[in-house]
Amino acid sequence: AILCVGASFGGGNAVQSNQAAEQLAGMLGMQGGYTGTLIGVGIAIVVGFVIIGGIKRIASVTEKIVPFMAVIYILACLVVMFAHASYIDDAIALIIREAFSPSAGLGGFFGVLITGFRRAVFSNEAGAGSAAIAHSAVKTRYPASEGIVSLLEPFIDTVVICTMTALVIIFYNSDGLFVYGGDGAGSVIIDGVAVGGVNLTSMAFEAVIPWFPYVLTLAVVLFAISTMISWSYYGLQSWKFLFGRSKIADITYKLLFIAFIVIGAAASMKAVFDFSDAMILALVFPNMIGLLILFPIVRAELVKYLKAIKVKLTLIK
Numbered sequence: 001a002i003l004c005v006g007a008s009f010g011g012g013n014a015v016q017s018n019q020a021a022e023q024l025a026g027m028l029g030m031q032g033g034y035t036g037t038l039i040g041v042g043i044a045i046v047v048g049f050v051i052i053g054g055i056k057r058i059a060s061v062t063e064k065i066v067p068f069m070a071v072i073y074i075l076a077c078l079v080v081m082f083a084h085a086s087y088i089d090d091a092i093a094l095i096i097r098e099a100f101s102p103s104a105g106l107g108g109f110f111g112v113l114i115t116g117f118r119r120a121v122f123s124n125e126a127g128a129g130s131a132a133i134a135h136s137a138v139k140t141r142y143p144a145s146e147g148i149v150s151l152l153e154p155f156i157d158t159v160v161i162c163t164m165t166a167l168v169i170i171f172y173n174s175d176g177l178f179v180y181g182g183d184g185a186g187s188v189i190i191d192g193v194a195v196g197g198v199n200l201t202s203m204a205f206e207a208v209i210p211w212f213p214y215v216l217t218l219a220v221v222l223f224a225i226s227t228m229i230s231w232s233y234y235g236l237q238s239w240k241f242l243f244g245r246s247k248i249a250d251i252t253y254k255l256l257f258i259a260f261i262v263i264g265a266a267a268s269m270k271a272v273f274d275f276s277d278a279m280i281l282a283l284v285f286p287n288m289i290g291l292l293i294l295f296p297i298v299r300a301e302l303v304k305y306l307k308a309i310k311v312k313l314t315l316i317k
């Protein structure tokens with residue numbers, strides 16, 4: 001519970017506001033000074049209206065628009081992929097070759113593997129134990145059915161969307177526009193400047209679809225707000241477990257959560273990701289121990305569910 005609270009401040013909050021602020025600042029041509037702080041305050045006000053003010057209309061609008069934005073994003077990826085259709089097999093081969101290249105050495109291989117784990121958690125939270133807080137609120141006769149539903153998350157987010165994004169960025173670098181390096185937060189060097197995160201993705205899309213960064217900006221902000229609202233629920237449940245279900249405990253957590261929105265937007269990408277990686281990595285360890293202990297129960301529930309499905313299918317036939 002302690003580590004889940006920390007993760008809600010980091011990966012579920014600060015990272016989201018940081019990337020939203022980066023994209024908004026780049027789109028509006030606002031750089032330096034207190035730009036990140038001002039954008040963070042704006043996002044904090046919107047999220048505050050939902051989690052403190054109880055204004056659910058914003059949340060309901062967000063949950064309807066986000067799936068639409070996801071479809072738009074996938075379509076844009078497909079447009080870029082079709083524009084470089086002849087390079088798709090080369091790009092996939094490059095990913096595989098670089099991941100398992102002997103020249104990288106064993107240390108390099110594990111370094112890339114760890115980086116992959118760190119970023120994968122931001123994509124689908126698999127193994128962190130946070131998403132289970134939401135799934136556990138579902139009423140169902142067979143718990144395993146909800147577990148199977150939850151498997152869609154890593155498939156859609158990581159296997160589909162992240163793979164498409166990786167291909168878009170590789171196509172963008174097909175002419176050798178950048179070199180790897182940067183500030184250690186997954187950035188690359190373009191014309192002597194470190195570019196990473198959502199800015200790199202935006203530039204990759206812009207090379208093929210000039211107007212898409214505007215759509216991407218809207219999508220990033222909506223994704224950020226919806227993720228923050230979800231994680232505020234995760235963190236709040238953990239906070240209440242630790243400090244009780246009083247109004248003081250409730251408002252204290254929510255104010256801290258809002259403060260981290262501003263901190264995340266104002267801080268550097270590397271600092272935010274380092275803090276978030278540490279929080280989520282720490283959260284994974286106790287969750288993995290719990291998963292190992294509960295494995296026999298999970299297996300029994302899965303067997304029970306599969307038997308129920310088999311009986312129903314037999315009756316239908």
